[in-house]
Amino acid sequence: MADTGLIFACFGCCCGHTNNGAARIVRPATRRAFDAAGLQGRVRFAFSECLGPCSEANVVFVYLHQRALWFKRVNTLDLFEKLLAYVRTAVDAPGAPLPEELAARSFSWTGGGLGPAPA
């Protein structure tokens, strides 16, 4: 069965490192969180190089049901786990509303410019 969606957690020049004000992202813990989320075989997860919108670091890109979702400042494992919980719901319920905490971090980006303006 093909994956329904994918998640890219950026680990590029500005994400996951503390040099540009972003929180440090610990890759093994992030991977373990994904593995524990029970999404294997339905959603693919990978770390990526720079995804483009660097202005708000610790970017996570979710592609689900032909819909692109961008999240900024996913700075804690707790937030990433909340994102995984949302994806687990949305896999079976396309268009499920984002929880408030994730909605506050979502943004639109179509590939131009530097990304969202910092709050």
Ligand code: FES
């Ligand atoms: S380094 Fe993450 S979006 Fe550029």
